[in-house]
Amino acid sequence: MEEILKFFLEYKDLIFIIVLSVFLGIEVISHVPAVLHTPLMSGSNAIHGVVIIGAIIVMGHAENTLSMILGFIAVILGTLNVVGGFVVTDRMLEMFKKKKK
Amino acid sequence: METITKVIEFTGQISILEISYLIASILFILGLKKLSHPATARSGNLWAAAGMAAAILFTILFHQKDGQPIGNVIWIVVALAIGSFIGWYVSMKVKMTAMPQMVSIFNGMGGACAALISMMEFPKMQDHLASGGATNMLGGEGIAILLGLMIGGVSFAGSMIAFGKLDGRIGDLKHPILRIINLSFLALLLVSIILILFMKPEAGNNLPIYLFALAALIYGVTFVMPIGGADMPVVISLLNSFTGVAAAMGGFLYGNTAMLTGGILVGSSGTILTILMCNAMNRSLLNVIIGAFGVAGAAGTEDGDKTVKEISLSDAAVLLSYSQKVFIVPGYGLAVAQAQHLCHELDTLLASKGVEVKYAIHPVAGRMPGHMNVLLAEADVPYEKLVEMEDANNEMSNTDVVVVIGANDVVNPAAEDDPSSPIYGMPIIKALDAKNVIVMKRSMAAGYAAIPNNLFYHQKNRMLFGDAKVTLQKLIAEIKSL
Numbered sequence: 001m002e003e004i005l006k007f008f009l010e011y012k013d014l015i016f017i018i019v020l021s022v023f024l025g026i027e028v029i030s031h032v033p034a035v036l037h038t039p040l041m042s043g044s045n046a047i048h049g050v051v052i053i054g055a056i057i058v059m060g061h062a063e064n065t066l067s068m069i070l071g072f073i074a075v076i077l078g079t080l081n082v083v084g085g086f087v088v089t090d091r092m093l094e095m096f097k098k099k100k101k
Numbered sequence: 102m103e104t105i106t107k108v109i110e111f112t113g114q115i116s117i118l119e120i121s122y123l124i125a126s127i128l129f130i131l132g133l134k135k136l137s138h139p140a141t142a143r144s145g146n147l148w149a150a151a152g153m154a155a156a157i158l159f160t161i162l163f164h165q166k167d168g169q170p171i172g173n174v175i176w177i178v179v180a181l182a183i184g185s186f187i188g189w190y191v192s193m194k195v196k197m198t199a200m201p202q203m204v205s206i207f208n209g210m211g212g213a214c215a216a217l218i219s220m221m222e223f224p225k226m227q228d229h230l231a232s233g234g235a236t237n238m239l240g241g242e243g244i245a246i247l248l249g250l251m252i253g254g255v256s257f258a259g260s261m262i263a264f265g266k267l268d269g270r271i272g273d274l275k276h277p278i279l280r281i282i283n284l285s286f287l288a289l290l291l292v293s294i295i296l297i298l299f300m301k302p303e304a305g306n307n308l309p310i311y312l313f314a315l316a317a318l319i320y321g322v323t324f325v326m327p328i329g330g331a332d333m334p335v336v337i338s339l340l341n342s343f344t345g346v347a348a349a350m351g352g353f354l355y356g357n358t359a360m361l362t363g364g365i366l367v368g369s370s371g372t373i374l375t376i377l378m379c380n381a382m383n384r385s386l387l388n389v390i391i392g393a394f395g396v397a398g399a400a401g402t403e404d405g406d407k408t409v410k411e412i413s414l415s416d417a418a419v420l421l422s423y424s425q426k427v428f429i430v431p432g433y434g435l436a437v438a439q440a441q442h443l444c445h446e447l448d449t450l451l452a453s454k455g456v457e458v459k460y461a462i463h464p465v466a467g468r469m470p471g472h473m474n475v476l477l478a479e480a481d482v483p484y485e486k487l488v489e490m491e492d493a494n495n496e497m498s499n500t501d502v503v504v505v506i507g508a509n510d511v512v513n514p515a516a517e518d519d520p521s522s523p524i525y526g527m528p529i530i531k532a533l534d535a536k537n538v539i540v541m542k543r544s545m546a547a548g549y550a551a552i553p554n555n556l557f558y559h560q561k562n563r564m565l566f567g568d569a570k571v572t573l574q575k576l577i578a579e580i581k582s583l
Contacts, residue, residue: 024366026373027450028147030136032289040133040136040374041334041338043132043142044210045207046365047132047149047346048211048364051214051344051348051360052287053351053357057355057357060164060174061172070221071173072222078214079183082188084187085489086153091192094143094166095474096474
């Protein structure tokens with residue numbers, strides 16, 4: 001029990017961010033029309049590409065060749081997620097724009 | 102003196118970095134908010150992208166670990182350039198019909214990235230703990246690493262399978278034994294987390310983490326494999342939220358606020374989006390994952406002596422040309438045949454003959470919600486012509502002809518009148534309320550949900566067999582020659 005309490009105190013800021021973000025995420029998209037489901041999924045897909053920051057940190061502090069190589073791959077994969085995600089979403093939404101003319 | 106200025110400079114950089122993360126988080130939130138309204142969606146995407154760019158740039162510039170700035174900057178930039186080029190090139194080249202697959206691949210890349218980060222951080226943590234003489238690896242770091250690896254790995258493998266299914270490279274594999282394998286792998290993963298956390302850290306002992314990663318990948322495959330291809334949008338949405346959580350685990354590990362907020366936002370909004378998608382199909386998430394389709398179905402209907410009436414091209418041409426109001430119901434078959442441009446040609450041709458033509462869009466027609474809107478917009482079909490399901494149903498009774506092109510389950514009356522059908526309760530486009538129905542279809546094969554469709558046998562309906570593109574071409578030529 002004490003372990004858990006200690007754990008909470010140690011990470012309390014992060015835990016607060018997590019809990020509040022969960023509610024925010026639910027609230028922010030709760031009224032999305034069905035037409036936008038796909039672009040929204042695609043857009044949020046790009047946002048979780050933020051994992052690339054982790055890849056940059058790992059690679060930026062890599063100590064040996066193996067972690068350099070793995071880090072290099074991780075950064076490429078993360079960038080694919082970010083750039084591909086945003087570009088695909090933009091292309092989808094461009095279609096929506098066109099028909100509003 | 103010197104040390105003091107150094108300290109101030111150091112904290113200054115960290116502050117700038119944290120401020121950039123705060124701005125990035127705000128942009129992510131506003132971006133998501135804007136993405137959920139049609140008018141602002143495109144700018145929302147750009148806002149989120151701007152937030153991401155800021156977070157990446159400032160991380161490279163100002164991130165420090167134990168006072169050390171980011172090294173290997175050149176290589177990082179090279180990797181960023183390669184990833185950006187490939188990502189941009191592929192996304193620009195991909196056809197609109199293949200968008201769902203694309204989203205799935207990019208999602209998988211994010212998952213793999215998260216898993217790789219854990220794979221690299223675990224040995225470091227273990228070596229560090231071993232040198233400190235710790236007796237176990239229990240703690241926030243260990244939990245974040247293992248969960249990140251597990252969720253990221255599952256998301257990667259699952260997304261690749263989902264991609265294969267949507268692309269028609271992988272079939273469905275439905276066998277009761279898969280469910281058992283599936284659950285045992287999940288149990289194995291969860292038990293492994295506990296076992297590894299209680300393991301005594303031993304420098305260089307990386308085998309357990311490799312095996313754990315392998316198990317996560319296998320579970321990702323067995324998790325998606327039995328789920329029907331028609332449910333892939335829901336699965337991708339779910340895996341999307343998984344990757345979000347995996348990214349957040351990385352954020353937890355590094356105490357990185359941008360990763361944490363971005364990841365959790367996607368994790369929670371992705372879960373809600375998944376549930377919304379299931380609601381649109383009137384099914385529960387559990388039902389999708391366990392995959393009731395094709396198991397309970399089929400029973401209610403017997404094919405016996407039912408006959409299908411065909412319609413000739415010339416009859417179809419005459420019927421359409423002399424109608425007052427026509428509804429086109431597009432489905433995935435239209436997307437596969439790449440017939441959206443011909444479809445638009447048909448509707449303008451008919452309009453020139455004084456026929457009122459509209460499209461009835463079912464929310465889950467195609468492989469993804471909104472798929473048909475995107476597809477028809479690509480063919481320049483005006484926005485006003487796309488009618489949502491409920492409004493279309495209200496207009497059905499004064500419609501002369503409903504032309505179903507490559508759609509099946511979304512017009513299946515079993516959803517309304519056959520309680521034993523797996524799609525019972527799903528809202529459908531009520532094609533039978535119209536005076537005539539023409540179904541364009543390649544063959545009598547069942548739709549993606551593998552449920553027989555009584556619409557085809559109804560007396561109001563006539564079939565026009567053939568590939569949608571070829572048939573539409575012939576039909577257009579026929580109408581022109583009238």
